[in-house]
Amino acid sequence: MSNEQTRADVILIGAGIMSATLGSLLKQLAPDWKITVFEKLASAGEESSNEWNNAGTGHSALCELNYTVEKPDGSIDISKAIKINEEYQVSKQFWSYLVDSNLIRNPRDFIRPLPHLSIVQGEKNVAFLKKRFETLSNNPLFHGMEFSDDPETLTEWIPLMMKGRTLNEPIAATRIESGTDVNFGALTRMLFDHLKNNNVDIKFKHNVDDIKRTSDGLWELKVRNVDSGAVERHTAKFVFIGGGGGSLPLLQKSGIPEGKHIGGFPVSGLFMVCNNPEVVAQHHAKVYGKAKVGAPPMSVPHLDTRFIDNKKTLLFGPFAGFSPKFLKNGSMFDLLGSVKPNNVLTMLAAGAKNVPLTKYLIQQVLLSKEQRMEELREFIPNAKSEDWDTVVAGQRVQVIKDTAAGKGTLQFGTEVISAADGSIAALLGASPGASTAVSVMLEVIKKCFPQHIKAWEPQIKEMIPSYGVSLLKNPELIHEIHASTARTLGLSESLPLQMAHQTVS
Template identity: 55%
Template sequence: MPKTTQTIKHSEFVLIGGGIMSATLAILLFEKFPGKKITVIEKLPKMAEESSEAWNNAGTGHAGNCELNYTPEKDGAIDPAKALKTAQQFYETLDFWKDCADKGYIQNLSKCISSVPHISFVSGKKDVEFLEKRYQVLKDTEYFKGMKFSTDKEEIEKWIPLMTQGRSKRSSIAATFFENGYDVNFGEVAEQIFRFLDKQPNVSLIKNSNVINLQKTDNKRWLLSVKGQNVGKHWKIVSNYVFVGAGGGALPLLEKSGIREARGYGGFPISGLWLRCTNPEIIEQHQAKVYGKAKKGSPPMSVPHMDTRVINGRKELLFGPYAGFTTKFLKHGSVFDLPKSVEFDNIMSLLGAGYKNLPLVGYLIKQVKLSFEDRMNMLREFYPEAKDEDWKVVVAGQRVQIIKKDKNGKGKLEFGTEVIVSRDKSIAGLLGASPGASTSYSVMKNVMEKCFN
């Protein structure tokens, strides 16, 4: 079939990717620039089906309550900086969602957010001492008041009965308990916002369409080439401003833009798996998001957690994550995503990061080789009496860890979220994963301040 090109369209703002980040930015643009044309382009048939979709992420409202890797121990002292910053950003985002509900942008907030306690759980003398020191540092700060700490097995059993059953009475355990934690269905948040936006005359939501190229025009606007789902259907759109919020697909698009600020970045894709509980009686006995401590030498994404989730109104119980290596940047992506992202500007960053993160490479190799029983044995370190017949493996989403040049020009792996903005402020992109969606308002507010103030 011959390639056809529709008439070139125009939109003041084009947002690539239909997830929680684009939904948030679209609302901010909708309010700041009333009546201006906003276009959101999504590759998949529905909005929020990739990284924001409930089964593709942990659903944790990351506020530093239970994530032990947010409070590293340095020279015997706990550094709370990341936990405090993440908590501030999460509660800003929570307030934004509540405001969206008040304004009618979100119709049913209770379908998006559920109250679930956040718990940190450790065993062994050294980790018990670490958890108590962490508690002492955080307990009197603004966002962590009300946190409880205990080494009493009877009290901990009330918090997490599944995880205390079958343990030796002589084992040393400890936990912190934060009652006002949250489970968030980020996909539902995004979908409800997009439903509102879809009814607005100045907003267009275009699905089943993939942005395959973007370049600057002579009049300093952006010309985007778009491929529709139908074979041979190509079209173009011109915009004054572009936001690339396409999850793992953001890096290739930023590379195609040619902006200097994106040079030297690389991406390391990692796939995810969960163990999902299939026994309703077990699911009902657990009511918390419980994060443990990664084993020595393991990367941050290996932190084990057993999570109560509420997905489509149904209570679920997941354990993981288990990682796997993939060359796809998106769950619905291509095996050629990683090879195509390698360029002259970033090849040294990629090689340097690989060399400096050999333990991560070894960890991924081991994860890929895990059998079902291996995964169950890891679960039993958390939940000693777990039975094989009560759990099954489900596939989670993809995440792309950022690789960037350090001050010496060598590559290093980043585990956070990073905003890239061009010098002329006409294009911005988002790279990275955690804490990601939990801080979506704070991150997009940062984009607005950088591009429009």
């Protein structure tokens, strides 16, 4: 065992989009702080942030039907959609700042304009989509959204999906041009290159085995070199656990009270990827459908144009699967090891409550390729099996906790757990995660560094002009941000039409 012990101001665990974002923010706000990053894999962005392990959607609630819920009185609750949209605008502002400041280059390598569509079939679903459209299109955050139930118009929007379709029930879609495709793997690698160039110590192939509080209030990490087996001790005033599915076990090892009574349920994903360039060329959009009755929110089917390594491709999914691993490169004992005396009742309650989810996952795991093709044919009627291959996507760990809704409630979303004194924070959960990374990490900074916020505020506002302001209450600011981020990130063609006209005039 090595006696080496080093001290940092900040330690980031995991080299994914969350650590990359927090590190980049802190480097702008406190450039003299010593930051160290530990990642057990050989490079950055190889787990959930990797481009093949997520859908690459710039989540802004333009097409995701699970962010807009129909209330008992028939009205549509868009509060979650507004929140996610505003948070994505914050991410785009920060990325624009980094590009304008020449801290990262070539935004086209990680973000591209791409229409976002929602599509439904059946009279009841069409009525829901129309109400959703009417509610959202009156909101300045969603200007430019179009609705159509005309098959000819839909054929113009999504020709591949309409070819060979039997129209024996109503069909409708909404479209908005200001959507994006985001390569979070490429963005993560860019951000870590920037951090490395600014004296951040990034240690790949280093696994954090343990974490504990020292008598002087620091956090001590036991870190193992994956290749040599050598163990080092590292201490820091502040630790961020951003290890994707691996965050929960480390949070538990920290022993903070806030980490108790929390469990995790792993869900794996599969996508179908098209290997026929002629088919890929016929589709240019992200098209989200509606989750089937009884299916969890993360199972919403979608057909996505993707740009990976600057090459256009086409993915359909996700198909849920189950593995007890918390990470794609994790252990088969991850789930079992996460069950502790303080969360066993929470976990058991979740199991009892989620029998339909368990049944759904078992059914998904047992699907044959042809059965998956049948689901794909609901989107592309003429899809041929030989044109599609299966890829295994990333592992997600859904948070289980005791809430006002009851014991052992399964949470869908992204959640930050932090110590009362702000000395340690962990990110848990899944989508919309990466898209809202900047907002989530600003929240971490606000919670964990309250003593610095007043001094940092001018710099934060320089990086994110809308910081501290409700975009919803400032339509003019929405227009300015849409125009400026579109210009900097090369998304001009994705501006809503009326905004584009205003900008030109």
